[in-house]
Amino acid sequence: MAAANEENGAAPSGGERAVLEVSHVSKVYELEGVTVDALCDMSLRIRQGEMVSIMGPSGSGKSTLMHIIGLLDRPTTGKVVIEGEDASDLSPNQLAQLRNKRIGFVFQAFNLLSRTSALANVELPLVYSGVTGSKRAKIAREALERVGLGNRLGHFSSQLSGGQQQRVAIARALVTEPSIVLADEPTGNLDSRSGVEVMAILQQLNAEGITVVLVTHDANVARHAQRIVEISDGRIVREEDVEGRRSAKDELAAMPSPVEAAAEGVSAK
């Protein structure tokens, strides 16, 4: 923990503005009378334009941290500040509005609405931020074009492959121009090629200036980020800049052609 704090203390010297700051956050759950410390006095800074991996095995407190960063949950003690706004004591409704404005989610299970078109899925966050009509459709269409699905606007999620569904989810995460895109095991449910494609899109978005937080247990996936924060037992055990960062685009180029890969993907399933 001492190491983590030192790291944290050193971070501001980078000079870059913090999008999100988690300071001395603890989360205690009470399950049938037994208290469980999911997070212990954790502090973390995420800088504007950064791509960070939060890595750890299951049960490490990684999910709890993701929920707190994603404003889905509140810490028991400590502070969460996003874009200068303290989110620690907000009501569920205020958190919902802040999530809408600041956070774009990409989930392992895609979490798209079924029996709903790709376009309508991408429009969803805009529905709750009050954007209406043709403006909303335009923003959503542009987001889908950005992830290479400009020709799949009217397709239902059930008509799309896993990789395409995850790209729809990424487009949905982008439409409100959030401060952070929070990707929770985004490649977990995908075949390797689709996974690399999704990572390529996330890296591309990051290159365009979007802050990406990647939550994963997979060190290979984590190495696509600039920085890895490793968590164990509710504490940060290591925080390091990635040397030899992986480029999904290069990996993709080295892979067999999409047709062969698609056949492989089918047989793999």
Added chain:
Amino acid sequence: MNFAESFRIAMRALAANKARSFLTMLGVIIGVAAVILLVSIGSGVQSSITSQIEGLGSNLLFVFPGQLEGGRGGPGGGGGLTKRFTLEDAKLLRNRLQGASFVAPAAAGAVTARFENRTAKGQLIASDENIEQVGTYKIATGRWYRRSEVDGAARVVQLGSAVTDQLFPNTNPIGKEVSVNGQRFRVIATMQKIGGGFGGSQDTVVYMPVTTAQRLTGSTDIAEIIVKVTRSEDVNQVRAQIKRLFKPRFGAEFTVFSQEQTLSLLGNLLGTLTVMLAGIAGISLVVGGIGIMNIMLVSVSERTREIGIRKAVGARTYDILSQFIIEAVMLSVTGGLVGIAIGAGGAAALKSVVPTEVTWWSVALAFFFAAAVGVFFGAYPAYRASKLDPIVALRYE
């Protein structure tokens, strides 16, 4: 998020499960249609009977043999135990009553009228010349029988419009000779069409002087005595006079009924009946509402993940609450509108059999009750949905 947006989301969800939405609505449709149909029959019958009685004119008192108010048999229903009225009793009232403009005896029976080879069955209505003033029965062509014809028991008849149509399809009946129960009568008038009342047409009727009718049937009885009070404020005073005059002759075995009493009695009876029918139909509406609640609860647990997704991307408690409430209200209101259409259509279709009258209050009541059912039974499932924790909802399989 505004209302239109919640509405659109709710509509999309309902359209995604068309069969289920329809079956859920069916409960409300049946409930609302039943309320409207039954209430329309109730009020149709009520207003049909009321208008028939009101047509008898105001300020009228009806004197029947038998004790109606004591509950021992209806008018003339004493089963022979009750002493019947005769023309003498009518004459007594005519001579002694103060404040009455006329006293008319009335007799009734079934007759068969014949002209050449045509036959018509009809009701006999017999009275004296004063019956004209009751105002219910109006001459189409010809004239009413006169006092001299009553006194002389003249063989003259007036034919109701249905009887006229049957016996004289092409010719003018005035002055023609018809046979009534085998005796020859001269037609002096045809009557205006009254229309089908509840329980048979009022136009298959033959009118004649009461004295003639007594001779025809060989009886000296009369069914009732109609008294017209000159001023409406004297009705109770005249009633007391009648009671005083008849007490020595009939004891308690007679009834004086005012038109107002008849109306309020029937009104109470039919009103109670209508409310009862509406109540029974209302139960099915409540059952329909429980159906809505049931399906909404299923829908909420089925869509837990959807709720989680919506909350994650920024839906507030209110957004989820309104989405599910609107869904429930859409089910009940659409069901209500379809039910109103079916109920009103059914009422129109039944009109030839039973008088029906679709009242605005039953439509309004059924509609608002249906909407309220949607809000009430949709509120709990919607509340449950809105309170879901997004983390839990997202993990839900």
